[in-house]
Amino acid sequence: MKSRRHRQILEIINRQIIGTQEELATALKEAGFAVTQATVSRDIRELGLIKIPVGNNRFRYAPPVDSSLRPREERLKRLFRDSVQFLDYSENLVVIKTLPGEAQGVASALDQSRWPEIIGTVAGDDTILVVVKPKRLVATVLERLNQLSRG
Missing domain, CATH: 1.10.10.10 (Winged helix-like DNA-binding domain superfamily/Winged helix DNA-binding domain)
Structure with missing residues (x-):
């Protein structure tokens, strides 16, 4: 919401x-x-x-203005570090599991980051579905997401 x-x-x-x-x-x-x-x-x-x-x-x-991308990145890192439990994928879809109630905030931060490989996200209470295009970039997106989780 x-x-x-x-x-x-x-x-x-x-x-x-x-x-x-x-x-x-x-x-x-x-x-x-x-x-x-x-x-x-x-x-x-x-x-x-x-x-x-x-x-x-x-x-x-x-x-x-675009110069504010740095705070967005920091917010995304903080949210991933504090909220994300694990990541998995299938084909061009990445699933992010978060703590209960945290998925929408993480998804919003990810959407605001404007990664060109991500078409969009759908968030529930504790699960986010990330749509990646093209499929060959899923590994790249997963690596970036894992880096965020490690802080």
Whole structure:
């Protein structure tokens, strides 16, 4: 749910000018997400959104610039080190087992890392399915994921 909401937030702020948490909460509710101000505030922090000027002393939320990839990598490493139990694969699918309740956060961080070999992730409570393309890169992805687990 969180990763879907995060994707929706990024779509919203790329599509329209959102200058306040209240405006973002309203847009999310219109998109079908039941959110509180605290949830929106946490999402903004987790996504690393920044405020940029739009003129007339007004600002809008924007995605972080690419130079923020370092904090994303550190977050991903920390999540893997703290939450991931083991990895396995079959064909072009990688399965990541996490502690209960941790899969969505890990999947979201992995999605935000924008690895070109990963098409996407699907997360449950303690299991993540990672789709890799092309199949020949599964070993490379597994090695990178294992490196994250080792810290």
